[in-house]
Amino acid sequence: MRVSLLLSAALLPLASTAQAAEEDTAGTRPENEAPIVVTAARTALPVTALPLTAEVIDRATLDRQVQISGSVVDAIAALTPSFSPARQKLSGQGETLRGRSPLFAIDGIPQTAPLRDGSRDGFTIDPFFVDRVELILGSNALQGIGGTGGVINQVTVSAPVEDGWSVRTILQGTAESGFRSDGFGGKAGALVANRSGAFDVVAGAAYERRGVFRDGEQRRIAPDGTQGDLQDSDSLSFFAKAGVELGGGVRLEAMGQRFHLQGEGDLVAVAGSRALGRPATAVKGVVPGEAPENLAESLSLTLTAEDLAGGALRVRGFWNRTADIYGGGTFADFQDPAIAPVGTLFDQSQNISRKWGVNASWERGFGPLNLVLGADLLNDHTVQKLAATDRAWVPPTDYRSIAPFAQGNLALWDGKVRLAGGVRWENVEITIPDYRTLWFYGPQQVGGGSPSFERLLPNGGIVVEPSPGIRAYASYSQGYTVPDVGRITRAIRTPGVDLDRFLDIAPVVADNREIGVEVNRGPVNASATYYWSDSDRGQLLVLVGDVFEVQRQRIEIEGIELNLSTATPIPGLRLGIGYAHLDGRVDTNGDGRVNADLDGANIGPDRLNLSADYTNGPVNLRVQSRTHYSKRFDGGDPRNDFGGYTLLDGAVSLSTDVGTFTLAGQNLLDKQYIDYNSDTQRPTDSLRFFAGRGRSVTLGWLGRF
Numbered sequence: 001m002r003v004s005l006l007l008s009a010a011l012l013p014l015a016s017t018a019q020a021a022e023e024d025t026a027g028t029r030p031e032n033e034a035p036i037v038v039t040a041a042r043t044a045l046p047v048t049a050l051p052l053t054a055e056v057i058d059r060a061t062l063d064r065q066v067q068i069s070g071s072v073v074d075a076i077a078a079l080t081p082s083f084s085p086a087r088q089k090l091s092g093q094g095e096t097l098r099g100r101s102p103l104f105a106i107d108g109i110p111q112t113a114p115l116r117d118g119s120r121d122g123f124t125i126d127p128f129f130v131d132r133v134e135l136i137l138g139s140n141a142l143q144g145i146g147g148t149g150g151v152i153n154q155v156t157v158s159a160p161v162e163d164g165w166s167v168r169t170i171l172q173g174t175a176e177s178g179f180r181s182d183g184f185g186g187k188a189g190a191l192v193a194n195r196s197g198a199f200d201v202v203a204g205a206a207y208e209r210r211g212v213f214r215d216g217e218q219r220r221i222a223p224d225g226t227q228g229d230l231q232d233s234d235s236l237s238f239f240a241k242a243g244v245e246l247g248g249g250v251r252l253e254a255m256g257q258r259f260h261l262q263g264e265g266d267l268v269a270v271a272g273s274r275a276l277g278r279p280a281t282a283v284k285g286v287v288p289g290e291a292p293e294n295l296a297e298s299l300s301l302t303l304t305a306e307d308l309a310g311g312a313l314r315v316r317g318f319w320n321r322t323a324d325i326y327g328g329g330t331f332a333d334f335q336d337p338a339i340a341p342v343g344t345l346f347d348q349s350q351n352i353s354r355k356w357g358v359n360a361s362w363e364r365g366f367g368p369l370n371l372v373l374g375a376d377l378l379n380d381h382t383v384q385k386l387a388a389t390d391r392a393w394v395p396p397t398d399y400r401s402i403a404p405f406a407q408g409n410l411a412l413w414d415g416k417v418r419l420a421g422g423v424r425w426e427n428v429e430i431t432i433p434d435y436r437t438l439w440f441y442g443p444q445q446v447g448g449g450s451p452s453f454e455r456l457l458p459n460g461g462i463v464v465e466p467s468p469g470i471r472a473y474a475s476y477s478q479g480y481t482v483p484d485v486g487r488i489t490r491a492i493r494t495p496g497v498d499l500d501r502f503l504d505i506a507p508v509v510a511d512n513r514e515i516g517v518e519v520n521r522g523p524v525n526a527s528a529t530y531y532w533s534d535s536d537r538g539q540l541l542v543l544v545g546d547v548f549e550v551q552r553q554r555i556e557i558e559g560i561e562l563n564l565s566t567a568t569p570i571p572g573l574r575l576g577i578g579y580a581h582l583d584g585r586v587d588t589n590g591d592g593r594v595n596a597d598l599d600g601a602n603i604g605p606d607r608l609n610l611s612a613d614y615t616n617g618p619v620n621l622r623v624q625s626r627t628h629y630s631k632r633f634d635g636g637d638p639r640n641d642f643g644g645y646t647l648l649d650g651a652v653s654l655s656t657d658v659g660t661f662t663l664a665g666q667n668l669l670d671k672q673y674i675d676y677n678s679d680t681q682r683p684t685d686s687l688r689f690f691a692g693r694g695r696s697v698t699l700g701w702l703g704r705f
Contacts, residue, residue: 040108040134040153042142042361043372044312045409051420051461051475052140053516053529053561055080057133064622066127067172067664067700068649070210071230072154073122078626078649080135081580082561084604085628085676088213088693090261090294091227093119094677098137098531099557099584099603100149100479100510101539107156107255109298109318113353114145115382115397115430116486118324119227122152124296125259126206126237128170128189131157137561139479139512139533141424141457144376144403148479148510148535156241156255159193159200166193169659170206172700176214177670182232185211187700191239198247203240210234212267215279215691216672222269222280222690225327228292235261249306256299265291271686274639279674279691289328289348289388297321311364311371317357324351328388336439339389347386349393351486355380368411372422375404384486394486395435395448402427407459421460426480428453428507432489432499441493449500453507455480461514469521479510483539487550504552510535523567523574532558538586554587556594557603572616578609588635596635600680605631605642618655623648628676639683645673645692659703670695 035046038054047054057065057079065075069086073095077086084096096102104111104121111121134153136142143151160166168191176183189206213221213231223229237260243253268285272278300318328348335342361374378401384394407422429452437444461475488504499505510533518527538555563578582605584598597603611624630644648671651664671694678690 038134038136038153039155040105040136040143040151042374043370043407043409044363045370048465048471048518049409049411049415049418049420049463051418051463051473051514052477053137053514053527053531055135055137057135059131062127062130062133063660063702064651064653064662064664067662067698068651068666070174070698071123072127072130072133075127076133076135076152078624079578079609080137081563081578081607081609082137082559082582082604087675087677089224089227089229089690090123090233090263090292091119091224092122093227094601094681095119095122096602096604097135097149097152098533098559099582099598100139100533101481102149102152103143103145103147103481105143105151105153106257106298107300107302108143108153108316108359109300109320110143110145110355110357110378111296111298111320111322113322113351113355113382114378114380114401114482114485115399116351116353116384116394117484118322118351118353120294120296120322120324123230123259123261123294124298124322125154125156125257126189126208126235126239128187128191128206129156129204129237129239129257130154137529138477138514138531139510140459140477141403141405141426141480144378144424144426145401145428145481148481148508156239156257157191157193157202158241159195159202159243161195163195163197167191167703167705168193168204169703169705170700171703172698174211174696174698176211177695177697178214178218180212180214183211183214185209189237198245199243201240201242205239206235206237208235212282213693213696216667216670216694218694219279219691220267220282221693222272222282222687223263223267224688224690225269225287225292226329227326228294228324229263229267230261232267233261233263235259249304251302251304253302253304254300255302257297259296260293262293263291269687272689274683274686274689277674278689280687280689287327288346290325292327293325295321295323308362309364311362313360313362315358315360318359319354319356321354322352325387326350333393333438333440334386336389336391338439345389347388347391349384350387351382351384351394353380353382370409370411372407373405375402377402382486384490391438392435393438394490395432397485397489398431399482399485400429400431416465418463418465419461420463420475421458423459424457424480426453426455426457426507428482430482430485430505432485435489437490437492441491442495444492444495444497446489446492447496447498447500449498451500451502451505455507455509457509470519472515472517474515475513477512477514479512479533480507482507483552484550491550504550506537506552508535508537508539510538525565527561527563529561530559531561532556553590554592554594555584555598556586557582557584557598559583570614572614574613576609576611576613578607580607582606597633599633599636600631600640600642600676605629605644605676619652620655621650621652623650625649631680633680637683640680642676642680643674645671647671647673647692658705659701662698662700662702664698664700666696666698667692667694 191204
């Protein structure tokens with residue numbers, strides 16, 4: 001398989017684009033366009049100097065995609081073939097990048113909780129406050145813990161470059177096909193910014209009301225009563241950023257943001273029939289307990305000095321808190337005969353995570369050598385409680401990481417060849433007190449401890465750029481993360497476990513190799529990438545009873561990504577194509593050799609994206625399709641095989657002196673389908689048999705003054 005994929009990558013270098021989201025819709029890139037710098041890469045070098053695959057979704061592209069689908073996660077899923085299909089739920093459980101979990105960040109602040117992944121890290125900021133989204137694909141340790149699938153960094157908006165005031169507003173309304181009253185939604189927001197000499201500030205708020213979602217046959221889509229849902233919910237967000245130039249290239253900047261989303265709690269799921277292909281639906285009713293909600297808050301203070309000892313210093317201190325409430329039920333895991341008869345005890349969980357840290361780096365050029373030195377510090381405290389009975393499902397757990405790193409990039413022959421490499425030393429300590437598991441798991445008395453883990457993580461690669469706009473690269477890097485410690489520790493069933501010697505909580509180390517070719521010349525923007533990664537003790541989600549648990553097994557993944565964006569002889573028309581193939585295997589019997597396919601909870605299907613952009617003066621039209629190919633899972637339950645589907649989206653916008661008016665539609669053909677996550681799991685559960693969203697239409701106005 002590897003040989004055939006490698007040959008495909010070698011023979012089709014003109015059939016892809018690593019920078020597909022940064023295309024110029026007029027047809028060509030200006031010759032003097034500034035090179036793209038990805039801040040998540042921790043260097044001021046352009047991405048073309050780095051041996052990795054990166055994508056940047058700029059503001060215009062992001063605005064359009066969000067008006068089509070409503071979220072950053074959906075935008076990424078629509079534009080990036082190697083990202084798994086979005087669930088259209090509040091939970092991102094099972095959404096992967098190149099078959100592994102990505103690290104979500106806001107201005108480099110990690111949103112992913114390292115100890116108990118609540119799977120809501122894609123919904124921690126309103127997209128109205130995001131200037132662009134940076135994606136680094138593949139396992140790496142650039143941002144520390146969590147990037148085994150890559151990094152998704154949401155860069156927030158800034159004040160204008162020139163002195164004066166500016167205002168940015170959004171007004172939009174959304175309706176489902178059929179225009180029923182309960183399906184209407186809307187959004188309103190405003191950002192006010194000012195720059196006055198050395199001072200600048202930007203602040204804003206956004207409110208969004210989401211209506212009921214319906215499938216292609218006009219049935220209400222069942223809510224995910226446990227993990228939480230986007231439909232029938234309200235969100236209120238605040239954002240502020242202020243900076244001051246202290247002179248001599250020194251700048252101090254503070255940022256704060258708060259995102260709160262809560263469901264209405266008045267939709268009750270009604271079971272469908274998997275045997276008949278009839279999805280679960282919903283009726284109006286009263287949901288017991290609190291409705292699922294998501295609260296995320298971030299604060300940061302950043303100091304930059306452009307000329308310190310001949311180099312540039314960047315130090316960021318940050319604090320982040322997430323509090324997630326999940327839907328309740330009389331689940332088997334929650335039962336305890338000491339509290340209530342088995343089968344009658346209602347409860348619901350709440351995941352609370354608080355983290356703080358410091359990211360510091362210093363970058364300087366020494367002739368042809370660019371050197372980056374730095375260190376990251378991260379502390380996290382997480383607990384998952386059962387709110388109704390005040391029991392700890394996941395015991396209070398503390399995480400501490402210290403990671404110094406060094407990265408070099410050597411330009412040879414006028415930059416036509418670059419050698420890049422570096423090391424990062426991760427030193428992790430996890431502290432868990434003695435605790436007792438819930439009755440369902442024994443109960444078991446577990447001995448706490450403070451296990452620590454050290455790892456030197458290398459990376460290296462070569463970039464060859466024989467001519468401007470043409471480059472090839474090869475690289476090796478290691479990604480490093482802790483597994484979902486909370487899922488593991490709460491589900492211990494073996495008596496006498498001592499966490500100081502419990503290998504199941506040892507970190508996941510993923511080895512990533514990558515070969516790529518890119519062409520960005522004139523009207524053509526293309527690339528081909530082949531990669532393969534493996535982890536001896538990977539993290540696999542396995543459904544046990546009502547909940548997913550983590551199993552540590554060997555995992556091997558390989559894939560190919562092909563993209564092409566090019567102008568056409570028709571003025572203003574640009575076409576795009578993107579394809580991703582993923583093959584993931586797992587060792588299910590512990591003999592060290594993979595013997596079965598990764599299932600739909602752990603890897604996405606093959607994808608084909610097609611797009612057409614047409615620009616004529618102030619008018620822009622985009623049509624895009626997403627094909628998710630059918631998939632069989634060797635070694636799995638055949639009832640979980642995926643049937644595949646194709647969706648068509650579109651948007652037309654008109655730019656005026658008072659802003660941009662957009663009419664956007666998702667699933668324009670009103671395709672009836674079962675979403676990927678639901679179709680490939682729980683073959684006997686007809687209550688969580690979710691259809692995908694049918695046609696929705698959004699009319700929006702983005703004003704700039």
